[in-house]
Amino acid sequence: MNYPKFRKSAELFGVICGGLLISMPAIPQAVAQESTPKINPCPRIFYEEPHNNQVVVPQGCPPNALTQRLAAQGLLPVPATPSQEQTNLGVGGETPQPSVKLPRPASGDQTQQPSPGAVSSDQPPLLQPRQTPSATIALANGTVNIKLVNDTATNVTFQVIGDTAPRSLAGKSDVTLQGLKAPVTVTFEREDGGQLIVTPQASSEPGNLNVTFNEATNAAQGRSAMRVEPNGSVFLN
Template structure:
């Protein structure tokens, strides 16, 4: 082989090697193209990203529909007033929150002493009063100073004094034979003392049994 033949042989060998190399270089491109993931699929991986539950997004941005509510979404749905505008995800804009309507006030019926005149009055001593109960019926009567004594019984014809009751105080009285009871409070000359006569009532309109003494000593009955 002469000098020119050697050069031609080497040139052909180089061309074959380059051609084989280009084949090797092109091979990896095939699996790369097959493994590509459409962009639309990535968008659907997590429709509720965690950024919505981190500050400041948690309190300012409403989550997309179908996601677990964050603080901003709960505020909008419950009507809680916020000082900061809430941001929605669809085309960012501010939405002022509507204050919740004030609670409707419930009208309370007036207490008996607010719709009637006192039937007696005494002068409490250092905020304390004493009540003398006198049973003029033939039936035992149960009585109680609410919050201060337990339920007790007073036999017919007997009397009892409840001493040192703090005002305001309520005293209840009930005949044990289920008869009607007429309660008659009487102011006495003794300071801080109220006498209460317990008689038989003749009709249902006269039936009573709850005595209230206010802080100022006014006495109400119903």
């Protein structure tokens, strides 16, 4: 009889069966671990009435109405930001729904595009070029003395805005306004309704400005106001 061969076959069969018996308990355990669902610590019921205003959510969950109200009153710590795992689960364990894309409007519903020559109301207005100063003077401690010289044959009414009442300057005369703090605006007009040519000129002495009035031949030459800026720039209008 062939006993050695039979003995070797029996030993091999025993080894195979033993290995199967050892590995079998591990298979159900692995399956059980994989099939165990993740428990969401922030179920949807926390955010539904009446729990939304009666139950405080656990630390780390998105705050519901009651949790927010008590935290605002200082009765609870500020709710922590939910973990990434909780965010992926979503409130109640549901996977966040993907955003829904709205259908594109039909050709007849498309927003009308402005014509190439149209100006959009959203565009800022164009900036006007800055006016060139008519004169520039050196102020004395932020103040200026203005000498008005009326070379016309008629009276000129002038006023320092916010400083003096309207005053009259007779023809062929002058007056000096002292210690005006810049910025300062002076208005003037002829009492006969005519136009004035206004010529400002810096004096040789710092802080002094000479302004001469002459009769204008047309309205385009006329000026009715003068402003001295804190940097010494003099503008006419």
